[in-house]
Amino acid sequence: MATVVIPSLLRKFTGGAERVAADGATLRELIRTLNARFPELTGDLVENNEIRPSIAVSVDGEIATSGMLEPVRPDSEVHFIPALGGG
Amino acid sequence: MRRRQSGDTLVLIEAQLTASQRGLTMAETAASGNFKVIGTRPVRPDGVDKVTGRAKFGADYSFPGMLHGKVLRSPHAHALIKLIKIDKALALPGVKAIVTSADLPEAENKSEQAGEMAVNPRHLSANILARGKVLYDGHAIAAVAATSPHIAEEALRLIEVDYEILPPVMTVDAAMAPGAPILIADLRNKEEGDKPTNVATHYQFKRGDVEAGFKSADFIVEREFNTAMVHQGYIEPHNAVGIYNADGNATIYCSTQGIFDVRLLSSQVLGVEVGKIRVVPAEIGGGFGGKTTVYLEPLSVLLSKKTGAPVKLTMSRAEVLRATGPTSGSKIKIKMGATRDGRLVAAQIWMAYEAGAYPGSPVGAGAMTIVAPYTVENFLIDGYDVVVNRPKTAAYRAPGATNAAFASETVIDELAEKCGIDPLDFRIKNGVQEGSPQVVGPPYKRIGYLQTVEAIKNSPHYKSKLTGANRGRGVASGFWFNAGMQSSAIVNIHPDGTASVVTGSPDIGGSRASMAMIAAEVLGIPMTDVRPVVADTDSIGHTDVTAGSRVTFATGMAVYEAARDAARQLVERAAKAWEKKPEEVELRDGMLHTKGNGVPPVSIKQLAPRFPRTGGPIVGRASLNARGVGPAFACACVDVEVDPETGKVQILRATVAQDAGKAIHPSYVEGQMQGGTAQGIGWALNEEYFYDAKGILRNTGLLDYRMPTCLDLPAIDAIIVEVPNPGHPLGVRGVGEVSIVPPPAAIANAIYRATGVRMTETPMSPPKLLKAILRHRSSAANAKAAG
């Protein structure tokens, strides 16, 4: 199962857990699994079945470039981080 | 570059180069010195146009029958618009049209992906023409098109606006205070529920147990920092020419960092389909992040639609300062702890950034960069994005990171001093390297942070002795993420064997040169045989902004892939002619060879004229959403002399080391490093938005918003460090931003050594520094008297 690292302010929705194991071969499947366990969590991450524009997802240290279709491996580590712009 | 055999390994010795060079095909080529073009310093392909005045920047465009537009701007920082009367202005001879927000469609209040950032179309639209309320001095209210810019200006004076003035909210403290006037009635954040607020977003990053961390610390430093709002200060004001055709299609000529962003954002504001807008990139006179959004572009189309004529708008310098997107002023409270032996063990940081009139400060990036160069076991970082009655901020070179580093790098200097450790050694001891966790969690891949610090440590500058009264030396480091995102490229092989490279990345600092060099390297032809073209939005695949240090990285990756695609087709073509398999043919130094014995080699020049009879044109293509972004680090050393009577700081010497990954054109890499350092020096010493009590900007010209001249600066030594980025075929990281980050802290640390004063606010301008020096003197005298 992949490991999802929960952003600090959303840990209240996971009972304080920082790292959550979840199944899924893509981000979409992973988020579906998360949603089943922590229904309040995913609303801040996903909107209309897409990653929110204000959020970037890092899978194994690489910023996802395929949105919800980004592949996730069973040993992947997934982080949700604020999207940011450069100058 | 000298070379030495060491056992069976080829070791590169260059003062600047401490990188290990393994693991990369093309980087191996680099290590073996086999690059023919990359790493050299050719003249840029657009150079002659730029030194003869022939290059066409946005304001240089004109069209038959063109009208000129001007924008009416709010004289108040915060007010309701009760009424706008335009009839007198419309009656002025020569005035052709006037538009207000009533001419724009209602835009949706939502968050939408637009280029680098999430954009709220309603806020974007209201920033272009205020809807019911003005939120800052200079906020656009109406736009006029007339037969000359002077008539348009006269017409502005005839537009009557009734305001109900509201109290201005100018600082994060004022905006976050209980009972503060609210700027945006429907703004909410997650924590305050349905309560109106000026705080748009709260970010938090946490690692370990910060309280336990401080308990284990022998030294703790706690300080509060304030930085002033500053502007990118590009020399070319914003501009746009809009041409709306009767068939519903529009063309925009403008100077922008992102043509596809201008297209998308203009389509959102105007309610026009993206496909009906074509954006043509003019040459761009600087941007530094400030030209990644739209101001005039939708207005030019709107006015053109209303008049049937092309309409040009250009901003004055005062408009640029009052009403474009400077970067945030900020307040940062920081507490850091270290053990006696110099190990950073805890950091607790509270930071609030001025977003300006609408949400979107770079405080999230600030929070993610503030301890990024260090392995701190325990931290708690809270960041707040706060709206205030100032212009909506835009990106500025490593957005958010310079404010943050001013705070953290000053405190780290102080901790190093308490531990009795050299400030560079302290950084090396705590510095991140491959495998260290980033603030957001995932480990760093291969990075060159320690190498930048070592490069400064070994520099002639740091090794020299600084002598003389009132002089001091300071060092500081900086981190920036860099960006990937989407890029496209086309490589055409011409009938004479030369090539053109087409991209969608506006060339803001010489990137045509690096694009041509990459294609030339792959094809094995001279760089002068490659003509780079920056195309419009209908002529190239989607390409994100020239920002985030991403052009040489991501568009360079696309050019590399497109050139390889062309090379592959050349090989196939030659193989076909020779009745061989493609595997039996290779392209080397611009020549097609058969492997082993066979046909004599043929050059691309010989093959190209035969394309029509061997299968048609050869066009290499690539479009990608770049992965493998490599972060950038920089370290700077600055010597200052402080005049204790006036508080004026003179920069005596400055050196900056930065990890470029691989420098494609070293002169332009140095140029980015020197330019970023100069902007950092301006930020540190002079530049600030100065608002009066009513929230009116008082320094709206370049005499009072004073940027460094060449008399203010010394020669700036640039040391290029090359630790190849494993995520890029050529090892490129991107170099445009991080050099701005270290200077303010390095200068504050130098001032401390010169005067004994720790400066905690920017700009460290003469009045502020003098006040601090006098305070320091009197407290020292009091201590002496008491002692």
Add this chain to the structure above:
Amino acid sequence: MSKKTLVEATINGEATEFLCEPRQSLLECLRDVLELTGSKEGCLTGDCGACTIIVDGRVVDSCLMLGVEANGKTISTIEGMAIAGQLHPLQRKFLEHAALQCGICTPGFLMSAKSLLDRNPNPSEADVRYALAGNLCRCTGYDKIVRAVLDAAAEMRGCGAGKAATR
């Protein structure tokens, strides 16, 4: 609308006539009337130097001069710097030293530098920095601009390729 005035001036060696309104700056006349858009507008207050030209041998911010004041004057702009397609040594050295990034300030710097070298063929680094202090560049940090001017001066004095100033 105010009446236009006929102005006669020598611009880049050519006797030139143009009509201008009393309120138009010389910069506006150059750019919008004569289509010499190489001189740039950065501030309109004489602070940035992007519109620098040479009038009767003196460096002038063309945004601070009225078009009507150009009557009878001899004016050089960036468009006249390369002669018959041959770049001036300053132009060449700016390219060789990568002394420009975006290029918007470049015409102004070249005109200020040309005026300096016309007066002083052997300037020190301090002389160069002083002469260019009225021109703002936000991209380069000035380092490469100063080196390019010193190198051009050396070449124009006949000191070979001016290696002293090259890195």
